[in-house]
Amino acid sequence: MERKIIETFIRHLKFQGDLPLGDDAGAIKIGGEWLVATNDMLVRATDVPDIMTPEQVGFKVVTMNVSDLAAMGAKPLGFLFSLGVPQDFDLKHLERIARGIARASAFYSIPVLSADTNEACDLIIDGIALGKAERLLLRSNAKPGDLVCVTGDIGRALAGLKVYFENLEVETRVRKVLYEKLLEPKARIKEGQVLSRYANSSIDISDGMSKELHLIAEMSNVKIVIDSERLPIRREVLEVAEILALDPIEIALASGEEFELLFTIPENHLDKIGFDFTVIGKVERGKGVYLKHKGKVEKMPILGWEHFQHFQPKA
Ligand SMILES: [Mg+2]
Structure with missing residues (x-):
């Protein structure tokens, strides 16, 4: 199903960047450097085992995103996120998630640049990470002999x-x-x-x-x-x-x-x-x-x- 959804969107969204779609992150060239951008969403019902603490959930959403920067060889520049929260959700729980995001932001030296929140059916944290690189590491560049x-x-x-x-x-x-x-x-x-x-x-x-x-x-x-x-x-x-x-x-x-x-x-x-x-x-x-x-x-x-x-x- 996930594959079908992606294919449907790719059919309509023409590639306009400096790098073909399909790598760990997208990138555009600015001056002599690459600006690397990636997003990854975490949904409580499908992505979070019950044993995870809210702090661990907050930390993980940052990890998921900066890991794609790492795969591209990029240095982190900033993290952004959107938060979907069910009505009457426990504020204390959200505070603990915030603590986890803050801890990860310090751990990876990636500042939080912007955030947004709205009501949703489940707890959703959609993260975006930005980074920069002089040379990109691609999935498509493995060479015989490596x-x-x-x-x-x-x-x-x-x-x-x-x-x-x-x-x-x-x-x-x-x-x-x-x-x-x-x-x-x-x-x-x-x-x-x-x-x-x-x-x-x-x-x-x-x-x-x-x-x-x-x-x-x-x-x-x-x-x-x-x-x-x-x-x-x-x-x-x-x-x-x-x-x-x-x-x-x-x-x-x-x-x-x-x-x-x-x-x-x-x-x-x-x-x-x-x-x-x-x-x-x-x-x-x-x-x-x-x-x-x-x-x-x-x-x-x-x-x-x-x-x-x-x-x-x-x-
Ligand atoms: Mg990846």
Whole structure:
């Protein structure tokens, strides 16, 4: 459905910017620099697990938006938001959301420039983030020979959701590590700015690594081969996978809202990157995304949250 809605609008909205639609953010050239703009909406009923505090909700709406700036290699300039609020909504709850937005604004050094509010059927926070970059990191610029890399680790957000929805009995330590990523993910703003100088392409992991890899391969017209043994999966995710008799690699590839950066970079630029990351595969000539697993190379399925939807409690 989401795809159909987007296609309907794209049919009518002619591309008029300096960059084709379809990247993490849009951009227009001003002088010698790019002004990068992105928007992302959070709706309480569909985007907010009950365990999230209002402060975490406020923080997350900023993270979702600045993460797209990071994926483009941009430095944050400003954040704007519109708030839809149901009638008689608890003002104290809104105050806690405001606190979360303020905390994120300080954390990412991104000032709030403007805001608006109106009555709505559900709590909706629609954010916009502006940034600037000298060189843009695009999804469409991966080159054969590049190494495929990822920041941080992957899988904790989905593993955390499973712990929550399935009421899994896990050690407090495990729950804490997983919930940290599920409830308070952080965007890789500093990393994005370093990568804007050295990487060829980048995308942030919002819909799951497997979907993002397919987007880069398709938009760059290349083949990507990932080595399953190199995927940075933490012990806590392996523990949850074992309890549920699931494949931890599938969890890692499907886990969304990780906000890690997936990037491709020429090998001779690797030593210029001053932060931790993991090389997980390489870009080749050809098409499609492949997974090297136990000595075999097979097509990587497109996995996502819906792949695991039977884990959601029946409404
Ligand atoms: Mg994105």
